[in-house]
Amino acid sequence: xxxxxxxxxxxxxxxxxxxxxxxxxxxxxxxxxxxxxxxxxxxxxxxxxxxxxxxxxxxxxxxxxxxxxxxxxxxxxxxxxxxxxxxxxxxxxxxxxxxxxxxxxxxxxxxxxxxxxxxxxxxxxxxxxxxxxxxxxxxxxxxxxxxxxxxxxxxxxxxxxxxxxxxxxxxxxxxxxxxxxxxxxxxxxxxxxxxxxxxxxxxxxxxxxxxxxxxxxxxxxxxxxxxxxxxxxxxxxxxxxxxxxxxxxxxxxxxxxxxxxxxxxxxxxxxxxxxxxxxxxxxxxxxxxxxxxxxxxxxxxxxxxxxxxxxxxxxxxxxxxxxxxxxxxx
Amino acid sequence: xxxxxxxxxxxxxxxxxxxxxxxxxxxxxxxxxxxxxxxxxxxxxxxxxxxxxxxxxxxxxxxxxxxxxxxxxxxxxxxxxxxxxxxxxxxxxxxxxxxxxxxxxxxxxxxxxxxxxxxxxxxxxxxxxxxxxxxxxxxxxxxxxxxxxxxxxxxxxxxxxxxxxxxxxxxxxxxxxxxxxxxxxxxxxxxxxxxxxxxxxxxxxxxxxxxxxxxxxxxxxxxxxxxxxxxxxxxxxxxxxxxxxxxxxxxxxxxxxxxxxxxxxxxxxxxxxxxxxxxxxxxxxxxxxxxxxxxxxxxxxxxxxxxxxxxxxxxxxxxxxxxxxxxxxxxxxxxxxxxxxxxxxxxxxxxxxxxxxxxxxxxxxxxxxxxxxxxxxxxxxxxxxxxxxxxxxxxxxxxxxxxxxxxxxxxxxx
Numbered sequence: 001x002x003x004x005x006x007x008x009x010x011x012x013x014x015x016x017x018x019x020x021x022x023x024x025x026x027x028x029x030x031x032x033x034x035x036x037x038x039x040x041x042x043x044x045x046x047x048x049x050x051x052x053x054x055x056x057x058x059x060x061x062x063x064x065x066x067x068x069x070x071x072x073x074x075x076x077x078x079x080x081x082x083x084x085x086x087x088x089x090x091x092x093x094x095x096x097x098x099x100x101x102x103x104x105x106x107x108x109x110x111x112x113x114x115x116x117x118x119x120x121x122x123x124x125x126x127x128x129x130x131x132x133x134x135x136x137x138x139x140x141x142x143x144x145x146x147x148x149x150x151x152x153x154x155x156x157x158x159x160x161x162x163x164x165x166x167x168x169x170x171x172x173x174x175x176x177x178x179x180x181x182x183x184x185x186x187x188x189x190x191x192x193x194x195x196x197x198x199x200x201x202x203x204x205x206x207x208x209x210x211x212x213x214x215x216x217x218x219x220x221x222x223x224x225x226x227x228x229x230x231x232x233x234x235x236x237x238x239x240x241x242x243x244x245x246x247x248x249x250x251x252x253x254x255x256x257x258x259x260x261x262x263x264x265x266x267x268x269x270x271x272x273x274x275x276x277x278x279x280x281x282x283x284x285x286x287x288x289x290x291x292x293x294x295x296x297x298x299x300x301x302x303x304x305x306x307x308x309x310x311x312x313x314x315x316x317x318x319x320x321x322x323x324x325x326x327x328x329x330x
Numbered sequence: 331x332x333x334x335x336x337x338x339x340x341x342x343x344x345x346x347x348x349x350x351x352x353x354x355x356x357x358x359x360x361x362x363x364x365x366x367x368x369x370x371x372x373x374x375x376x377x378x379x380x381x382x383x384x385x386x387x388x389x390x391x392x393x394x395x396x397x398x399x400x401x402x403x404x405x406x407x408x409x410x411x412x413x414x415x416x417x418x419x420x421x422x423x424x425x426x427x428x429x430x431x432x433x434x435x436x437x438x439x440x441x442x443x444x445x446x447x448x449x450x451x452x453x454x455x456x457x458x459x460x461x462x463x464x465x466x467x468x469x470x471x472x473x474x475x476x477x478x479x480x481x482x483x484x485x486x487x488x489x490x491x492x493x494x495x496x497x498x499x500x501x502x503x504x505x506x507x508x509x510x511x512x513x514x515x516x517x518x519x520x521x522x523x524x525x526x527x528x529x530x531x532x533x534x535x536x537x538x539x540x541x542x543x544x545x546x547x548x549x550x551x552x553x554x555x556x557x558x559x560x561x562x563x564x565x566x567x568x569x570x571x572x573x574x575x576x577x578x579x580x581x582x583x584x585x586x587x588x589x590x591x592x593x594x595x596x597x598x599x600x601x602x603x604x605x606x607x608x609x610x611x612x613x614x615x616x617x618x619x620x621x622x623x624x625x626x627x628x629x630x631x632x633x634x635x636x637x638x639x640x641x642x643x644x645x646x647x648x649x650x651x652x653x654x655x656x657x658x659x660x661x662x663x664x665x666x667x668x669x670x671x672x673x674x675x676x677x678x679x680x681x682x683x684x685x686x687x688x689x690x691x692x693x694x695x696x697x698x699x700x701x702x703x704x705x706x707x708x709x710x711x712x713x714x715x716x717x718x719x720x721x722x723x724x725x726x727x728x729x730x731x732x733x734x735x736x737x738x739x740x741x742x743x744x
Binding site: 026027028029030031032033036131132138139140141143144145160235236237238239241242281282284285 | 369370406407408412413414417418419421422423424425426427437438441442444445446449450468470506507508509543544
């Protein structure tokens, strides 16, 4: 076993341990932001699923995040008697159905820049629709959302406690991250990579490219909706900002920062963006400036993101090691 | 790979160390008051003065020994006019031990903070938002509003228009597509006919409002609609940068020459400061506080003098006055309760009467709404250096305009 195959699980374990220890180490305000970071990481992972594994760059992905958020928020706000877990599932399903329909229409022909423009336009249309819908609070959104209590019969889980809700999000984050990793590491993931690298050749080999892309788009939409459905009760508010083009840019920025070539890139990027925002929170406008500056730095000096940067360092070190071992042997 | 492990551990440990929570409410050291307001984007022209008012109030309090012997520190966060950003900022500061919050411009932002204040065990003194719902159907017990609100201000505007412009009886309106727009319009539609009937014994007509989105920049359609309708007066429910944009285009397209009067829910001096010589004639703007109406009030005068000394500008916005009033309310309540816990402060603020920049203010015990004066200022173009001038003002006691307290129940106009 070489160093790198041993190190990655160790880093992941350390990351999970740090997340698990957070409620004991940080105040409630920061705990809230770490929760948001996990949700943003899920959102970014779902975007990169399309981008890295199917070559689809959606510019309106926040539409699904917002749909999930609004669905759960409406259920809570209007007091529909639906258990919270079912509400989350229903919201995810709505996101998946909408994504499927969008994929059916949009992926008919478009894959490159047309897809980007179409998804952006569709997301703005949905935003406009929400901003004129009384039931969804129009431009004001739905706020003051009560956090739920999960009743399992033999025990209850009170998500009104920030710590309990935080762990709920953490478990969801772990499940989604592990599930996706399993999914993309298997045969299906490799087929998808083939679709991204050369869709014509993949089609020639018998892969139904369109069907694969529709499936990935739907899955990404469902995951984004799931993240949104958890974000609304976590923040206790949902507004049209959640589906704005600015929010659609967040997973792209996270992926660019963390590295689109790595599965973990979007996670690193999402946490990185939250960190930058946190440390620049007292300087008005500085956070945008910092994010812009860092992205410029990344694009120019480390085009494969933070994850790619570490990978490059590792390779350089290995090369040096091999060279010095060779010298030693001689 | 060692580098990656080291940097990861260093980052995690560093982040945890920096972010390590402070004790819930520190009993010593300065009292930290969270100022949540808009410091970026179009509405920052209103948020910056609000913050400045709080800073001046804190400085004056500190010179006099602070609150309960402790210095006051204002910790400011930009809400970008977005409820979710504001909620995150409040959570962050609350986690850091801050239990007193003040400020906020936009009603949806205020509504979002009000909704979580009790759960976070914090008290929130709203210094500008006007939505009727905040002290009515969406009333929350840890929420206080230290300024007037739609029902009061627009009733005052209606009375003012009926008094000063009895012959202007055909009205149009432009409002934002938001709760605040609808609540101001509902008040105007109720108030104007009522006061015209009472004072002039005549009927008025008010057309359906032209509705625009928040942050709109192109008002040509709205202006054309108003131009083509038979109206003498226009009620403006859009505020801040939107109001500037609307009036600028209304001037260019000739609407300002056609109508006899504009009355606005209010952007204080911001429209005149932005438009200068292009400020329309007969433009009445609602003010949170107009210093000129309180020349004999020592609180108002001290704030005015400090503002002029700090900035050199002679026209402080009302938002400065309300930021100042929020901190004054906290100081008075703390002195009364001799305790800074949220519970004690909420108890002390209920029914509290104190001297603010507009004279006596009472925070109504039932719905936490300030009963205070309402100010309107008439602005217009001028040949002087500023390009605009104040030609008249109107100050009225808002107590009888506030309507009955109905916490939990929507306000009814009948």
